[in-house]
Every structure is written in structure tokens, then in C-alpha cells.
Amino acid sequence: MKELDFHKSRFMAGKIGRREFIGRAIALGVSVGAASTLAAEAAFAAGPKKGGHLRTGISHGSTTDSLDTATYENGFMGAISGGTFNQLGQVKADGQIHPDVAESWDASPDAKTWTFNLRKGMTFHNGKSVEADDVIASFQHHMGKDSKSAAKSLLDQVVSIKADGKHTVVFDLSGGNADFPFVASDYHIAIKPAKDGKIDPIGKHGTGSYMIESFEPGVRATFKRNPNYHDGEVAHVDSVEMITIADVAARTNALSTGEIDMMDRVDLKTVHLLKRNKNLKVETTTGFAHYTMPMRTDTPPFDNNHVRMALKHAMDREAILKTVLRGYGSVGNDHPISPANQFYAAELPQRSYDIDKAKFHLKKAGLSSLNVELSAADAAFAGAVDAAVLYKEQAAKAGINIKVIREPNDGYWSNVWLKKAWCFCYWGGRPTEDWMFTTAYAADAKWNDTYWKNDRFNTLLLAGRAELDPKKRREIYVEMQSIVRDDGGAMVPLFNNYVFATAKNVEHGKMAGNWDLDGNRFMERWWFS
Incomplete structure (x- = not known):
């Protein structure tokens, strides 16, 4: 329709707003859904718009955070890395x-x-x-x-x-x-x-698209656009404010009432309610992210692989995927390599909920029952506590009695992860097998949160890194995934999608999935329509 095209061109030129464009399209006989889609397509086609102040509610952030990038271990600091450095x-x-x-x-x-x-x-x-x-x-x-x-x-x-x-x-x-x-x-x-x-490890000067104006660990950080940034095609908004809002209900309320423009890690139990809000968008990306339950293999009873195997078989992953992630992800196979990775071992049998095998491994460990503590907090991932409670019920059928310890969200990464014998964790994953294994599974890795050492694995790690033949590399990485699956200290029950929400006027191009919020680069890649 020529009249519709006319209104679309005016909308793209900024002469009429989104609401007026949708209203005029509906008056011309276009359905509400189709009109909204047309508005979104027109906004994207118009290209990035400069200006505005982007307010972001982030689930992470701790009072122990530092600008020393060597210490970065949560999404708040990852976003600072993506915007400032x-x-x-x-x-x-x-x-x-x-x-x-x-x-x-x-x-x-x-x-x-x-x-x-x-x-x-x-x-x-x-x-x-x-x-x-x-x-x-x-x-x-x-x-x-x-x-x-x-x-x-x-x-x-x-x-x-x-x-x-x-x-x-x-x-x-x-x-x-x-x-x-x-x-x-x-x-x-x-x-x-x-x-x-x-x-200067804690110096705030980087080369990134946004410069730090203020930084209050565990509270907020503010940024202004770098006028001398090397890439003139990005860095669209004038300024950015990131606020730590650890409580998902508070984060959701802040977005719904217009106090912030975007939030990470939506509550999947209530995501359907966000989708009903005509002023908001719920979006998702798929990449390498996964949830883990690291067991310290240097601490009894997790130093016994039969105990670890019993715990792995005592989980109904499909039920947790459905209940906790609401289907926004896929089940894991107790290794960290995603189906998106080049050398993913699809041929390995998927581990399933098997009470008989759990009991078998307990018996091999010399046990008829097992009492263990599992630390959980939603700081690890939204729904971690719910997952722990559900897993407790599943494992009880194998004679495994799990005491769920509900840890405080604040300080979780400083006081629980890498310290408690068994807890929940999340990983953004890595685009390559070597990068992921070297970061968290190599014997001497700082973030080897299971304190696991396997001589064959570490030999293969060096061999896979140096091998240039793709066929031989695949053979190496498949064996490594098998070793981690059957001997490692990490349960990897789920690969999660990144699910976040924004105001309707927040736009972006095709997003990266290597980290949350466009690979942690939302500051420079997103804009207001």
C-alpha cells in the first residue's frame, strides 16, 4: 500500500513515533501483530540512531569487585570489560x-x-x-x-x-x-x-567505546561515550548506567516500570508475563553457556569417582530443563563442550536419570547411602535453588540424602565457589575446546573449580592444542570430553540460552552468543530506535 509505505518512510525518518505508525497501520487494515513487526523491521532498517542514556539492570555485581581485569568473574565486570576495554x-x-x-x-x-x-x-x-x-x-x-x-x-x-x-x-x-x-x-x-x-591493574583507562565515570563495586557504574573510539560504526548511545539488581523480581519490576531500559537473566517462571507487556521485548541467544555443579575432588566424599558417578546418574536432567529453564536450553552430558563447538562429541551416549546405576556406583564406593551438602544461591543462576530442591527429591530415590544450603547472593563467588565442597556455578563457555578446557579443567588452572587432575586429559590437552589436522584434533577432543564426562568432578546438567528483556525502543543487529548481552558488548552495539 502506498499510504502504508509513506507512513513507514516517515517513521524511519523519525517524523512520527512508533505508536503513531502502528496506529496508522492498523487504521489501514493491518493486524496489531503485523503492525508491530513492521515497526520493528522499519526501526532496524533505519539503522542505528545516535543519542540517549542506556540504563541496565544486571543480576551480578559484588562489593569485592575490582577494576583489575585479572579478577573478573561475573557478568557485571564482564560487561565493563566489553564496554571500557x-x-x-x-x-x-x-x-x-x-x-x-x-x-x-x-x-x-x-x-x-x-x-x-x-x-x-x-x-x-x-x-x-x-x-x-x-x-x-x-x-x-x-x-x-x-x-x-x-x-x-x-x-x-x-x-x-x-x-x-x-x-x-x-x-x-x-x-x-x-x-x-x-x-x-x-x-x-x-x-x-x-x-x-x-x-596499573586497577586503572580505569582502556581503549573501549565507553569511558568509566564512576564505579561503586556491587552497586553501579556509569560511562560516557569515548569521542576518540577507533570504530565510528558503533557506540551509539551517549551514556550508560549499569546497576546491580541481584533480585530478579526487583530487576523485572524496574524494567516494567521504566526505571531501566534492559535487564539480563529474566525469571523464566514469569517470562510469559513479560511477553504480554507491549512495551517490552524478551530476547534470547544460544551459544556456549552452561550450568555446572562442581565437586571438589580433593575433598571426601567427592574424591571417590564412584560417588561422583552416583550423583551424576541420580539427576533427572530433562525434568530440571523443563521446570527450571522452561525449555530455554538443552540437557548437558557432564562435559562443558557445547553442540555449537566445532568438535562437539555428539556420539557420546547422553547420560540419563538411572537410579539403578546410581545405586551401583554407591555400592562400588562401599556405601549403601550417602549424606552430602549442596550449596546453592540464585547468584549462580536464576533457579539454582529450585534446581537444588528438585534434585534433592530425585536423588533421594537412590539413597542419596542432599542437604541444600541456601547461600547469600552477595559474596557467593568469593565465599562459596572454589571454597565449598559442592555448589552451583555457571559458565559462559568458550568458542574453542582448548580455551574451555584450559580455563577450567587443566590441572593447574586457577578456575579448576573441581581441583581435578587427570594425567591422560592433561597430556591430550597439549596434544590437541598443537595438532593442526582437524580430523586428529576431533579425535583428541572427543576423548577429552569422554574423560571429563566419566571421571571429572563437574556435573554439567544443562546448557542454557541467554534470556534477557529490553524496552521496545532498544535495538541491535545480529547478536554474538559467546557471552550474555551480545557477547558482553551491548554498550557499543545497541541503540535506541
Whole structure:
């Protein structure tokens, strides 16, 4: 209809608002649903609009948070990393690694030497130009025997880093690694300005699209657009405010009443109510994220693999998927590799709820029953406490008596995870098998939250990293998934979709799924229509 096209063009030009456009479309005989869809399509087709203040309610955030990127372990700080800092590369919606601080890179034939060419003219928020020495100091902050960085295990393979002029950095590795550009772009390894060969770990100056104006750990952070950002196609809003709202009901209410423009991790028990709100949008992305239940294998009774296997068989994953995730995900197979990963082992039998096998493994452990404590809090993931209670009922049929310990949300990642013998956890996952296994399953990994060590696994980890033949790499990673599944200390019951909600006028392009909220880059990728 020519008249409808006329109104659509005026809407795209900003001459009439969304509500007026929908009203005029309905008057022309278009259904309400079709009119809303047309409005959304027109808003996206019009392209990103500059301006506005984006208010975000985030489920994470702790009073122990620090701007030292080596310590980042929750979604609030991950979002700061995505908005304020840059890494050598970035993962986009296609799941591949793309240039960021580095404009290009290349490898030696054996993938043991990697050369990164830095973007010229790039500056930090304090005006300093980005040079090779800054990159070297930023990486060295996460390396060495005294480093406490979560990225330390990823960089143990680095033998040396050296500058080749001001804008080239050369990494020599102990063995070949075809995935090294992914590793070098881990969100912990932010490029910060160096002085006398060192960075200020808690310094707020990065190269990112938004500059930190204020930071109150566990409360809020505010940002303003970086006028000198290297990519003029992003960073659409003028300013951003991130607020920690750990309680999902409070977060939902804040969005519903217009106090915030977007929220992460919606309550799946009430997501149908959000969908009824005509002023809001519920959206989802699928990637590598998963929920785990790490058992400390250095602590009885979890040091006995038969106990671990009994607990794995005593869970009805399908029931928990349906009850807790409302279908927004898929069941896990007790290893962290997602169906979205290149070398996912689809051939491994899916572990199922099997009381007889649970009892069999208890007997092998010399037990007729088992009493254990399981720490849970919704800080781990929305619905974690409900999942624990449901699992308790399921496991009781095998003679496993679980005492659910409801932990406080605040301080959960400091006081429970990596400390309590058994708890709930969530992982954003990683785009490559080596990255995921190195981060959380290698014997010496800082985030090896099960304290698990398996000699065969660790031998294969090095072999898979250096192998360049895809067929041989697949064989290695399939065996590693099998080892973790049948010997590891982590139960991996679910792979979760990221489910979040925004006001109707918040727009974006195709989203990345490597982390929540567009790979933690919503600040620079999203805009107001």
C-alpha cells in the first residue's frame, strides 16, 4: 500500500513515533501483530540512531569487585570489560575472532609463532597512544608464577613476547596453537596503558567505546561515550548506567516500570508475563553457556569417582530443563563442550536419570547411602535453588540424602565457589575446546573449580592444542570430553540460552552468543530506535 509505505518512510525518518505508525497501520487494515513487526523491521532498517542514556539492570555485581581485569568473574565486570576495554581481537555474531586492538595477525607454519599487527592511531582514554609495550605489559600482568589471574593458565604456553617496532607484537609459544588469537582475546586480557613496563591493574583507562565515570563495586557504574573510539560504526548511545539488581523480581519490576531500559537473566517462571507487556521485548541467544555443579575432588566424599558417578546418574536432567529453564536450553552430558563447538562429541551416549546405576556406583564406593551438602544461591543462576530442591527429591530415590544450603547472593563467588565442597556455578563457555578446557579443567588452572587432575586429559590437552589436522584434533577432543564426562568432578546438567528483556525502543543487529548481552558488548552495539 502506498499510504502504508509513506507512513513507514516517515517513521524511519523519525517524523512520527512508533505508536503513531502502528496506529496508522492498523487504521489501514493491518493486524496489531503485523503492525508491530513492521515497526520493528522499519526501526532496524533505519539503522542505528545516535543519542540517549542506556540504563541496565544486571543480576551480578559484588562489593569485592575490582577494576583489575585479572579478577573478573561475573557478568557485571564482564560487561565493563566489553564496554571500557579492548582485547587484541573480539568474537562477533558469526562466532569467529575479528580484529580489535590488533588489525591483523599471522602465524608460522607450525603455529608456534604468532605476529599481531596493532591498529595505528588508537589511543587510551587518557590520550596515550597504544603501542607494543602496552600490549606486552598487559599480557605480563596475567603471567608468571605469582600471577593470580584467571587467564594465567591460558598464557602458560607463552614462552616469550617481544616488540618488533611500535606496532607489532610477536608471541613465541611452547607448542603450536591454531586457536591462539581466541586465547589472546580472552576478556581478562584487557589492553591497558603501561608505564615503566607495568600497567596499573586497577586503572580505569582502556581503549573501549565507553569511558568509566564512576564505579561503586556491587552497586553501579556509569560511562560516557569515548569521542576518540577507533570504530565510528558503533557506540551509539551517549551514556550508560549499569546497576546491580541481584533480585530478579526487583530487576523485572524496574524494567516494567521504566526505571531501566534492559535487564539480563529474566525469571523464566514469569517470562510469559513479560511477553504480554507491549512495551517490552524478551530476547534470547544460544551459544556456549552452561550450568555446572562442581565437586571438589580433593575433598571426601567427592574424591571417590564412584560417588561422583552416583550423583551424576541420580539427576533427572530433562525434568530440571523443563521446570527450571522452561525449555530455554538443552540437557548437558557432564562435559562443558557445547553442540555449537566445532568438535562437539555428539556420539557420546547422553547420560540419563538411572537410579539403578546410581545405586551401583554407591555400592562400588562401599556405601549403601550417602549424606552430602549442596550449596546453592540464585547468584549462580536464576533457579539454582529450585534446581537444588528438585534434585534433592530425585536423588533421594537412590539413597542419596542432599542437604541444600541456601547461600547469600552477595559474596557467593568469593565465599562459596572454589571454597565449598559442592555448589552451583555457571559458565559462559568458550568458542574453542582448548580455551574451555584450559580455563577450567587443566590441572593447574586457577578456575579448576573441581581441583581435578587427570594425567591422560592433561597430556591430550597439549596434544590437541598443537595438532593442526582437524580430523586428529576431533579425535583428541572427543576423548577429552569422554574423560571429563566419566571421571571429572563437574556435573554439567544443562546448557542454557541467554534470556534477557529490553524496552521496545532498544535495538541491535545480529547478536554474538559467546557471552550474555551480545557477547558482553551491548554498550557499543545497541541503540535506541
